[in-house]
Amino acid sequence: MIAQCFLVTLSLVQSAAAFVAPRAASPFTASSHFHSPIPQLYAAAREVDCLVVGSGVSGSSLAFNLVKNHDVDTLMVERNEVVGGNLISKENEEGFVWEEGPNSFQPTPYISRLVHELGITKDLVLADGSLPRFVYWQGEGAGAKLANLHALPTNLPGDLLDFNLLTWPGKIRAGLGAIGLIAPPPTDREESIREFVTRHLGAETFERVIDPFVSGVYAGDPDELAMKAALKKIHRLEGLGDLGPGLVSGAINRFKEIADEKTSNPPDPAWPTYKGGQLGSFRKGLQTLALAAEEYLGPERVMKNTPIDKVEKLPDGRFKVTVLKDDKPIEIIAKSVCLTSPTRVTCKVAADLVPAATRLAEVYSPPVASVTMAYKKEWFKELPGGTSREPLRGFGHLLPRKMGVRSLGTIWSSSLFPGRAPEGWELLLTYIGGARDKGIADLSEEEIYKQVDADNHEILLKSDAPSGKRIGIRVWQTAIPQYRKGHLEILDALEADEAKVPGFYLGGNYRTGFFFCCLW
Numbered sequence: 001m002i003a004q005c006f007l008v009t010l011s012l013v014q015s016a017a018a019f020v021a022p023r024a025a026s027p028f029t030a031s032s033h034f035h036s037p038i039p040q041l042y043a044a045a046r047e048v049d050c051l052v053v054g055s056g057v058s059g060s061s062l063a064f065n066l067v068k069n070h071d072v073d074t075l076m077v078e079r080n081e082v083v084g085g086n087l088i089s090k091e092n093e094e095g096f097v098w099e100e101g102p103n104s105f106q107p108t109p110y111i112s113r114l115v116h117e118l119g120i121t122k123d124l125v126l127a128d129g130s131l132p133r134f135v136y137w138q139g140e141g142a143g144a145k146l147a148n149l150h151a152l153p154t155n156l157p158g159d160l161l162d163f164n165l166l167t168w169p170g171k172i173r174a175g176l177g178a179i180g181l182i183a184p185p186p187t188d189r190e191e192s193i194r195e196f197v198t199r200h201l202g203a204e205t206f207e208r209v210i211d212p213f214v215s216g217v218y219a220g221d222p223d224e225l226a227m228k229a230a231l232k233k234i235h236r237l238e239g240l241g242d243l244g245p246g247l248v249s250g251a252i253n254r255f256k257e258i259a260d261e262k263t264s265n266p267p268d269p270a271w272p273t274y275k276g277g278q279l280g281s282f283r284k285g286l287q288t289l290a291l292a293a294e295e296y297l298g299p300e301r302v303m304k305n306t307p308i309d310k311v312e313k314l315p316d317g318r319f320k321v322t323v324l325k326d327d328k329p330i331e332i333i334a335k336s337v338c339l340t341s342p343t344r345v346t347c348k349v350a351a352d353l354v355p356a357a358t359r360l361a362e363v364y365s366p367p368v369a370s371v372t373m374a375y376k377k378e379w380f381k382e383l384p385g386g387t388s389r390e391p392l393r394g395f396g397h398l399l400p401r402k403m404g405v406r407s408l409g410t411i412w413s414s415s416l417f418p419g420r421a422p423e424g425w426e427l428l429l430t431y432i433g434g435a436r437d438k439g440i441a442d443l444s445e446e447e448i449y450k451q452v453d454a455d456n457h458e459i460l461l462k463s464d465a466p467s468g469k470r471i472g473i474r475v476w477q478t479a480i481p482q483y484r485k486g487h488l489e490i491l492d493a494l495e496a497d498e499a500k501v502p503g504f505y506l507g508g509n510y511r512t513g514f515f516f517c518c519l520w
């Protein structure tokens with residue numbers, strides 16, 4: 001899996017580390033590696049080997065890695081007053097702990113290593129990998145399920161026996177497609193996610209399984225998203241198998257690849273271990289990771305409230321970076337610069353050096369609201385696997401657009417990770433909005449809370465249950481970069497232009513994959 005991720009952040013570490021010389025005795029003196037005299041104009045400016053812009057998961061882990069493992073004199077600048085970027089973890093005096101951005105990550109060897117090196121293994125929490133993921137669906141030939149919540153199969157083929165979200169014709173169509181009885185891909189255009197999945201597994205599987213996944217996880221429009229760009233690991237399966245183009249055949253070979261990767265590159269036994277299907281976070285939430293990196297780097301290597309304004313290339317090959325501190329410009333001279341800022345910033349800041357960066361303005365990021373609400377345990381209706389003491393047992397539920405519920409999906413936070421809610425309460429995190437519901441950005445927080453509460457009642461709560469307790473809300477105006485048709489062409493242009501400016505690197509979730517685990 002790791003090999004399939006486009007390891008830009010990891011390669012940023014390697015590229016930046018290789019590009020700059022090892023640190024000189026004082027972290028703030030210019031390295032003797034540079035023979036050209038420092039122009040007087042810049043003599044007063046702070047000089048570093050590497051300037052990392054942005055302190056989200058990409059920037060924090062990159063800066064940490066450069067200092068800890070490559071002895072590179074690094075400075076991280078961040079526009080906000082706290083580090084973490086999208087990682088925004090909160091807690092209140094009542095004992096609720098919640099996320100306003102991402103809620104969990106899929107562990108990988110690289111994350112395990114990072115967690116170990118940051119010294120936060122004790123804070124790591126791993127969700128039970130067997131917790132079911134539900135899809136809410138009723139009618140149209142699907143079988144009956146408690147609360148209309150259908151658990152997606154995780155143990156194959158056993159779980160298929162009880163899986164009645166699909167009709168028999170739908171299952172047969174999916175089965176035949178999975179073993180390779182499919183039409184060839186189109187040659188005249190990029191295939192959308194809807195087209196690819198329908199060609200492989202049929203319209204019903206698309207509508208009931210993949211559509212809610214694309215909405216709930218990517219906040220995306222499956223007609224707009226390019227399969228090859230957005231779900232490249234699944235797209236690749238079509239050409240990977242020895243037994244035809246079916247996804248099953250590709251998956252068999254992919255499992256072999258994964259086993260080989262594990263054998264040839266075994267994880268260090270000191271790193272925290274995890275099992276397939278588990279999801280990770282930290283006791284106090286995901287921001288723990290960025291905060292731990294900040295603590296390691298120390299105040300002299302982290303400048304907050306300091307947005308980057310512009311970058312220029314100097315005649316000696318270094319970069320003059322202007323950042324703003326209290327609205328006053330400060331110059332930093334860096335041998336290398338790694339921008340991990342979002343597309344809307346990078347498209348402007350990098351444009352002079354990497355002309356193709358202007359095309360990042362074409363990458364659409366839709367609005368999404370993340371809404372956290374709490375409900376007393378006794379307010380829940382009977383749910384699959386639940387008991388009166390623990391009414392929620394699952395990862396959460398996804399909502400196919402066809403069901404007409406406005407929310408995209410809800411994470412059952414207090415079922416997933418320990419310590420998220422005080423005794424007697426359950427905590428839910430709902431995402432709402434996305435590429436097919438841009439109007440969410442026009443609603444007030446009050447209206448969004450009401451909508452989410454109504455949706456939670458429809459799916460999970462007893463008819464007489466009171467309104468939920470409002471814990472936290474954040475409306476992301478530009479949430480998640482969409483890998484739409486044409487995205488790979490933008491990335492190719494970016495790569496070609498970036499290669500012409502040694503020492504200047506662009507990274508982030510518009511390039512490496514949306515998921516946390518793909519950023520390494």
Ligand SMILES: Cc1cc2nc3c(=O)[nH]c(=O)nc-3n(C[C@H](O)[C@H](O)[C@H](O)COP(=O)(O)OP(=O)(O)OC[C@H]3O[C@@H](n4cnc5c(N)ncnc54)[C@H](O)[C@@H]3O)c2cc1C
Nearest residue numbers: 054056057058079085086101102103104307308509515516
């Ligand atoms: C609502 C939501 C839910 C998500 N859920 C999940 C999930 O469950 N699992 C998962 O794996 N992923 C999830 N993601 C995606 C994941 O959050 C991102 O892919 C990842 O956090 C991006 O990290 P990053 O460091 O690349 O970018 P960011 O977190 O965007 O960091 C960029 C940083 O650059 C800073 N910056 C901006 N402008 C400037 C400037 N001019 N100068 C200096 N600094 C600047 C920003 O303040 C920010 O700190 C979710 C995203 C959202 C929005």
